[in-house]
Amino acid sequence: GESVGLHLPTLSVQEGDNSIINCAYSNSASDYFIWYKQESGKGPQFIIDIRSNMDKRQGQRVTVLLNKTVKHLSLQIAATQPGDSAVYFCAEKRVRSYIPTFGRGTSLIVHP
Amino acid sequence: KAGVTQTPRYLIKTRGQQVTLSCSPISGHRSVSWYQQTPGQGLQFLFEYFSETQRNKGNFPGRFSGRQFSNSRSEMNVSTLELGDSALYLCASSLAGATSHEQYFGPGTRLTVT
Numbered sequence: 099g100e101s102v103g104l105h106l107p108t109l110s111v112q113e114g115d116n117s118i119i120n121c122a123y124s125n126s127a128s129d130y131f132i133w134y135k136q137e138s139g140k141g142p143q144f145i146i147d148i149r150s151n152m153d154k155r156q157g158q159r160v161t162v163l164l165n166k167t168v169k170h171l172s173l174q175i176a177a178t179q180p181g182d183s184a185v186y187f188c189a190e191k192r193v194r195s196y197i198p199t200f201g202r203g204t205s206l207i208v209h210p
Numbered sequence: 211k212a213g214v215t216q217t218p219r220y221l222i223k224t225r226g227q228q229v230t231l232s233c234s235p236i237s238g239h240r241s242v243s244w245y246q247q248t249p250g251q252g253l254q255f256l257f258e259y260f261s262e263t264q265r266n267k268g269n270f271p272g273r274f275s276g277r278q279f280s281n282s283r284s285e286m287n288v289s290t291l292e293l294g295d296s297a298l299y300l301c302a303s304s305l306a307g308a309t310s311h312e313q314y315f316g317p318g319t320r321l322t323v324t
Contacts, residue, residue, distance in 0.1 A: 132312075140317050141214070141315030142315045147312065187253065
């Protein structure tokens with residue numbers, strides 16, 4: 099997995115806009131891909147996951163897209179709100195492993 | 211349902227000392243995992259416990275150890291602290307089973323080593 103560096107990629111959006119956060123993964127054998135949200139001073143919070151045999155999954159205001167051809171994962175947040183401001187991590191894991199590998203986080207800043 | 215709790219939330223220790231961190235998982239969750247989070251390395255897996263047995267272990271030195279009790283509560287211990295051990299230590303719990311990939315994290319313990 100990748101490491102979160104001192105300077106995270108940052109995405110700045112206006113309230114109400116749609117946000118797209120991207121993640122590249124490395125293990126083509128991964129069975130699950132998971133998105134977490136981490137607000138300042140808190141632990142990561144599970145948002146949504148997707149199995150490797152799917153290419154799209156929708157939740158409440160969020161959609162995850164999986165492109166296995168280019169090993170790319172994205173999280174789309176509709177009508178972004180100030181409360182969505184956080185660091186977002188993707189993670190990959192295999193079914194028989196309980197150890198997710200976390201990717202580099204992206205800092206989302208939502209301006210009112 | 212109460213979430214994952216970790217104690218203490220903040221801790222300051224001196225090099226060479228040891229520290230014990232505690233984690234109480236969500237009721238009914240039998241798997242507890244520990245992670246270290248630093249700005250330089252991101253989230254790194256330490257170890258995972260299930261039914262009082264260490265089931266998985268990350269690539270950390272033997273100074274890092276843990277255990278799980280019969281009520282699923284877990285502790286991790288770091289001996290002979292080094293400055294580089296300063297980090298946010300996160301605990302996560304999940305249900306048993308091969309598809310139990312949905313982990314719930316606690317707020318973390320912020321450890322500062324001086």
